[in-house]
Amino acid sequence: MKQYANGRINEYLSVAGNAIYPSYVVRGSKKSMMIDAGINLFGPLYAKSLDEILGGREKLDYLFVTHSHYDHLGAMPYLRRMIPGVRTGGHERVAGLLKKESVLEQMTRLSEIQRPLFGQFTGGEDVRLEPVELDHILREGDVFDLGGLTCNVYEVPGHTRDSLAFYFPEAGMLFPGESIGYVEDSPEGGVLVEFLSSYDDYLASLEKMISLKPKLFGMGHAWIYTGDDAADFLERSRIATFEHRKKLEDYLDSVNGDVDRAIEKIASIEYDQKGTIRQERNAYLINLTAQVKHIAGLRAEKN
Ligand SMILES: [Fe+2]
CATH class of the missing domain: 3.60.15.10 (Ribonuclease Z/Hydroxyacylglutathione hydrolase-like)
Incomplete structure (x- = not known):
């Protein structure tokens, strides 16, 4: 339930x-x-x-x-x-x-x-x-x-x-x-x-x-x-974790790895357009920034 x-x-x-x-x-x-x-x-x-x-x-x-x-x-x-x-x-x-x-x-x-x-x-x-x-x-x-x-x-x-x-x-x-x-x-209650x-x-x-x-x-x-x-x-949470990382990587790819532009794009599409994230927007941005920087850092380490 x-x-x-x-x-x-x-x-x-x-x-x-x-x-x-x-x-x-x-x-x-x-x-x-x-x-x-x-x-x-x-x-x-x-x-x-x-x-x-x-x-x-x-x-x-x-x-x-x-x-x-x-x-x-x-x-x-x-x-x-x-x-x-x-x-x-x-x-x-x-x-x-x-x-x-x-x-x-x-x-x-x-x-x-x-x-x-x-x-x-x-x-x-x-x-x-x-x-x-x-x-x-x-x-x-x-x-x-x-x-x-x-x-x-x-x-x-x-x-x-x-x-x-x-x-x-x-x-x-x-x-x-x-x-x-x-x-x-949202009705689907995604993670x-x-x-x-x-x-x-x-x-x-x-x-x-x-x-x-x-x-x-x-x-x-x-x-x-x-x-x-x-x-x-x-x-579902386990699957969503893999998917979330992939999504952040795809956004980074779409702006040639530019962290600031990726953050802007993600906030515009995922937060503003979809409207399914209840978190206060400023807090969302702080958290999003931490994640995008972290993923960009992991990729830099690998290369
Ligand atoms: Fe928290």
């Missing part, structure tokens, strides 16, 4: 916020964990959802993030201020990035573009981004016991260098961030692929997650897949 990431999903899993920037709240018999906290403007909305799901935001034990993008950890500083007792966690690179003023500025700029759409969610509260200390520097093999449910940490680089996935074997639930791609906004830090790492990480055979996974945006649809998506 494919369903919107919204509300209560099963006895262990609920979604805080909404399907645009879902935050997954997993509850064991003893502890609870929130996975990702999207753009900072959503902070008060997540806190309100936590009140409903847990009967009080202060009951949240862990807040872990899948990677260092503004739409996955933007609300972490706000939630840390609101819930002083929560234990934060992420890849070691995340804490370092959040200390950099240039990074905070770029994240703030990207979310402020969306204020006309989501500004009402702040309720006028202070949702500024600021450095956050991580209580847990997460690494492959780390395990957190929530009571009847264990969170297993996997390093899944490729989308970013600091990408993590969280897997709960007892329920077969996987939260991969964007390391298995995301879903095109959009983003290997920003490394194509080879991305593919290896995808294979790692396929081997877990998850019964359910919560995408970084919009959708939750279960059962046969989950297996089908992962297989």
